[in-house]
Amino acid sequence: MDALLTVTGLTKRFSSAGPPVIDRLTFAVQRGEIFALLGPSGCGKTTSLRLMAGFERADDGHIVLDGRVLSGPHTHVPPERRGMGLVFQDYALFPHLSVLDNVTFGLRGHTKNEQREKAARALRLVGLQGFEARTPHELSGGQQQRVAIARSLAPSPRLLLLDEPFSNLDALLRQNTRSEIRGVLKQEGITSVLVTHDQEEALSFADRVAVMRHGQIEQVGTPEEVYYQPRTLFVAQFLGRTNLLFSQAQGTEADTPLGRVHLSRDARGPVLLSLRPEHVTLDAAEAYPDRPHASVIAREFKGHDITFRVEMDGSEYLVHTHNRMDFQPGDRVALCPLEPAVVLESQQPPAAPLSGVTSAEAAAS
């Protein structure tokens, strides 16, 4: 595995006075990898994408694709010479051209036959053979989306950039399209960078995820790493609902409002811990006389699992359990961690003891 794309110290400001929109961004994308830039709106992920595509010019830093400097202090390769494919959120299909003309648009320099072949192949990949003669407004949203992907795949780009490509589709279609497109990309071994604000999309689509905030990357890792081992409070909250525990750490363990828990790494002193709802389970209070007890506030049966809201010392916690757990609101229960709690890095410890459930929405706001 070697890096196809390396971004080093990339910086962009839109006004000389304000803070940079992109602040010394650094990451690498491996050959054949699907890489996601995930973050809330305004975090600079779209600007990063436009910098990579060449629509914006960086103030500092380098972008190197396959050993070729695309962007540097004295270099700015225009978008058309970067060999990158780009899929837009609103697809940006040319309304005056047929599906076939859209797909062959990037194939100038090829013979008519080659164009036809490559377009047919791209359309076959996305499952749209037979639609060549249609115009974009005769297609559904999902089909337009596929044409957009076929169009950017046809010229065999070295890197595919995807800007929120699934956000205009409805929920069911989104999931199906997502897994199909992922299949195509992996099958063809196409290196891709996805930009999204949807953590589920990033986690399910990408091989690695970079979580962005304020123009910087907070954490890079496989979906499992960033989900289970969030480095910061922001990452923990942005990637899903989690229980935050303000605690005193003593080495490998810590005292928390839930009692003693194991830690993901050694720590001492006041720390903030994250414990995902599925990493906790419930048991009858009587079974654990020495642990603090909580009471069930609500029970939400969701078919394959159940979400419990429990209350302890004025704070609320979330617990996802299997679907046979039959505690009811009002029951006294004990909370039992199944995994070690993750110690979050924090530049400054929270002023007030902060415990309880928070969610991505809270982090985003």
Added chain:
Amino acid sequence: MPDVELQEHVDASRGPQPAEPPPGSAGRSWRLREKLREWYLWGPALFVAVGVLIPMVYLVLRAAEAEPAYLAALVVRSRTLELLWNTVALTAGVLAVATAIAFPLAWLTARTDLRGKRLVTLLGVLPLAVPGYVMAYVLLATTGANGTLAQVAGLGVPRLNGFTGALLALSLYTFPYLFLNLRTALLDLDPALEESARALGYSRLQVLRHVVLPQLRPGFLAGGLLVGLHVLGDFGVVSLMRFDTFSYALYVQYTASYDRIYAACLALMLLALTAAVLFLEARLLRGLSLHRTGSGASRLTPPVRLGAWRSVGYLFAGTVTLAAVGLPLLTVGYWMQEAASIPWAALGEALRGSVSASAPAALLACGLALPLAYLSVRRSSPTTHALERIAYFGYATPPLAFALALVFFTLRTVPPLYQTLTLLIIAYALHFLAEAIGPIRTALYQAPPRLEEAARSLGRSPLQAFVAATLPLLRKGLLVSIALVFLSAMKELPITFLLSPLGFDALALKVWSYANEALFAGAAPFALALMVFSAAFVGLLLLREDR
């Protein structure tokens, strides 16, 4: 959520930020290099700026020849105030009357189930083919105790002149500028907005007032600006109707006395007034979002059923058509009857002359307007906005001063260009550029910038990307621009008088020359040819657009 993200993107790509040079000298030289690389945008823009500023420099030079005391005595007197008041009153009046004609017509053709809407639309544009001085002559000839109306129909209408006459004549042929803009705006309104307002308990009339009218403001301002500037600069109608405005006083100075200095002062005052109008328009436009936020084309609004009111609709459309198109055609036809024979040869030559100058001018104006509008929409910055505004000064510079300035500067810089068709074409294009910018700008706002980026990412250079992705979507706007400039150039007098090549003949010159000597029968064939040919040309263009 996706909307917010989109918004962020849009802000990033078109906010005022890119205007700020990035820190360091590398950034500055990059900007220059970038501009050089986009020579096809900045080159034409620079050409326009220079071309339009030349007349202003000329006027300042001329005005500066005067003794300051003499100048002060000329400018600071009660007559200046009177002229100012008359000019403002006439402009406001024409705007009001033109709106009263244009808005109902636009609504009828855009939003109702009136039958023959395409025909009514065409008829709503055709008055542009009527030259102002012909309209004025027609109104003068039809009204009054001995007017055609009194003779033919026995209608004792008082003879139109002064404020009322100028108001009516100007409104009757300038209202299409408003009509076109309002109609487009009405067609582009998102019906969901009106429907949600109705659902929130607003009546039809309240929806009109609170939802529709505010959204029509950009269209109204764009059309109103053209009408206003037209009135400011018109001298044909005000001189025939005898109404003292700045442009009339200016006309008098240039044609009746030989005082170029006072004329230059008046022209500068007129330009100051124009600057005020442009400033006002910019202020009113500020903060208006011109983009549709959603993606793709919005649904068509279901037409309003007129029911029994339909006949009222027809009556209105019919009356407007009769007054603005029928009256000139009938009157000129009536004059035509008295003509002993039709001078086919002269007619042919004049028509050829008119078209050989107007058609290239329309294309050139379009070609110049495109980069200007593109810069202003896609490279939004104070500089590009200023460049676009400059075009409006060209429109408002009195044509006579414009022509004299070009005489002066051409002979001092490129003498071989003097009295050539090329110079005439360039002069038309620069003078009427403002008419071409509006429709192109509107079309550009509706073509998503993303398309060009998609084309770039598929290997096209910026210019290629524009040609392949955006240009096809501008077709309608380009056609309307060509039509507007063509019509104006066909009618133009002072510039044609002074800048045409020797031996050049044009329909407008013939009409004016006969009509000025009251030889209406002689003028009739030329006037008729001018109107019919212009109308046919515009009809053809608009039919193409509809397909």
Added chain:
Amino acid sequence: MPQAMRSLFPFLCTAVLLVLTLSACQSDEPANDLVIYSGRSEVLVDSLVEMYRQQTGDAVDVEVRYGSDAQLLAALAEEGDQSPADVFWANTVGALGQATAAGLLSPLPEDLLDRPSRFTPEGGQWLPVTTRFRVLAYNPEAVDGDALPASVTDLPALEQFTGRIGWTPTYSSFQDFITALRLTEGEEATRTWLDGMLALNPNGYASNTPMVQALAAGEIDLALTNHYYVLRLKHGDANVDAASDVAPEAAVETHYFAPGDVGNLALVTGAGVLQTSERSEAAQDFLQFLLSEEAQAFAANTLNEYPLIERAETPAYLMPIDEAQQLSPDFNLERLSELDATLQLLRDADIL
């Protein structure tokens, strides 16, 4: 459609460029043309020019630029020494005087100037071609012609015509008349006359034709104009085939003031050769033509103006030239170039 557009657009661009280049090349023609800047209207004098073209045949290519006197003067001034013009042919002595004062005209040879003895300027820079007279036109249905005053200076006393008088303050002939009034009656008297006229709330017209038509239409009762505007309305032009365009029965009559009154002022049209001309012989030949019997008769018959040479025929409805000349005051027309003071006067009175 998009395909068509794509192929259409470059085509259009090429077409424009082609037209531009082709027309730019036009100016390289050999400078063999005689270029006339004519303040006289195309409709009025085009056939005269055509007549001259026929006479000269291929020897000279005659090109005319039409416009108003002032427009052409302004153009000449802006053109400076690069002007392509050879002849300046003007409607008014005022314009010719301005051209002389600006040093645009070159002196003409004696033999040319001898022909029309009267009205010839002392400096000899231009040649009078035709004569016209100032008159008061009235609508006989509303006004008793005999009751009209003997002098134009008495007009302000006609209070019964308040709001019913037409004049053309911006028109050169009117301004020439004011200059004459100023020089014969004095500055103060002219100011008083203007104020008196203004008190009658006169209707200002941009040109004479609409004013005379307004007179016939009953919009006004009196109009200060030139003699031929009345004749042209009633008799049209005798030559042109648009003969039906006349209204002999039109309610317009001419009132002459007492002989020698400044209201009957004689004015001339004229032409001169420009300093910058490189074809002054051809230019003088054209001037010669303007004084030919043929051209002079044409002016009388078609334009209803008075010829300046005696042999020319005149139509019957034209008052004999001798009579007309007796009506006119004795006034040195060259002084009409003192226009600035007149304009000042008109501006002070808020008329301009």
